Amino acid sequence: MILSNILIRIAMSKNNDSENFSLFFQDPLLIDDDIVAIGGDFSTDRLLYAYSHGIFPWSESPIRWYSPDPRAVFDIDGLHISRTVKKKIKKKKFQITFNTAFRQVMENCSYRTNELTWITAGFLEGYTELHAKGYAHSIEAWYDGKLVGGSYGVAIGKFYAGESMFSFESDAGKVSLSYLFSALQKDGFKMFDTQALNSTTWELGAYEISKIEYIKRLKEAVKIPYKWIPPEIQEAEEFLLKNITHSP
Numbered sequence: 550m551i552l553s554n555i556l557i558r559i560a561m562s563k564n565n566d567s568e569n570f571s572l573f574f575q576d577p578l579l580i581d582d583d584i585v586a587i588g589g590d591f592s593t594d595r596l597l598y599a600y601s602h603g604i605f606p607w608s609e610s611p612i613r614w615y616s617p618d619p620r621a622v623f624d625i626d627g628l629h630i631s632r633t634v635k636k637k638i639k640k641k642k643f644q645i646t647f648n649t650a651f652r653q654v655m656e657n658c659s660y661r662t663n664e665l666t667w668i669t670a671g672f673l674e675g676y677t678e679l680h681a682k683g684y685a686h687s688i689e690a691w692y693d694g695k696l697v698g699g700s701y702g703v704a705i706g707k708f709y710a711g712e713s714m715f716s717f718e719s720d721a722g723k724v725s726l727s728y729l730f731s732a733l734q735k736d737g738f739k740m741f742d743t744q745a746l747n748s749t750t751w752e753l754g755a756y757e758i759s760k761i762e763y764i765k766r767l768k769e770a771v772k773i774p775y776k777w778i779p780p781e782i783q784e785a786e787e788f789l790l791k792n793i794t795h796s797p
Contacts, residue, residue: 577616591675618760621746658713704777708770731789
């Protein structure tokens with residue numbers, strides 16, 4: 550039954566004109582499988598519907614849409630910042646910016662040495678368009694004028710979905726992530742989704758919750774689905790420095 554439902558959605562996905570996404574995507578709470586649809590495209594409307602309902606794409610050719618159980622999240626004030634990273638933040642080793650090199654951040658996140666990347670051409674085009682519409686964001690770490698770290702993600706209302714992070718200099722990605730969390734906390738965000746738990750996100754403070762709990766939190770976070778405008782980097786930095794100065 551699950552497979553037949555997905556196949557129906559594959560057939561429906563071939564026509565995107567005025568598509569009813571509630572018919573394309575299965576309700577994540579009514580299906581036991583992690584995959585809720587196959588096909589479709591990376592259009593802004595489809596991506597916004599998906600993220601607002603606990604769904605995200607994780608492959609291309611075909612596009613597979615996931616809503617895994619359990620789900621990995623961070624508390625907005627729960628990022629673990631090591632002493633080494635704190636020292637680099639205080640010394641201002643990296644120049645941090647918001648939304649100045651979104652596509653380059655995505656391209657750098659796609660770089661892999663010993664494995665294939667899931668950040669393929671369709672993802673690059675779709676999320677770059679989502680960025681142009683104001684719903685996808687990047688944070689960059691620069692050193693001597695070169696982009697050496699950063700991450701990107703999707704923001705809807707008080708919800709942020711972290712997609713990927715990279716570091717070409719030690720801790721550059723973690724420093725930029727610290728600024729991102731500071732900005733989100735300052736602006737009252739309620740939820741940070743990191744999709745699946747791995748050794749890196751676990752060390753940074755992520756943990757797993759059930760799909761039911763995830764959807765419950767998500768609905769509250771995206772209740773008013775406005776576009777996030779990140780604060781000035783100086784504001785995020787002041788908020789961050791204040792927090793790490795008073796933390797152990």
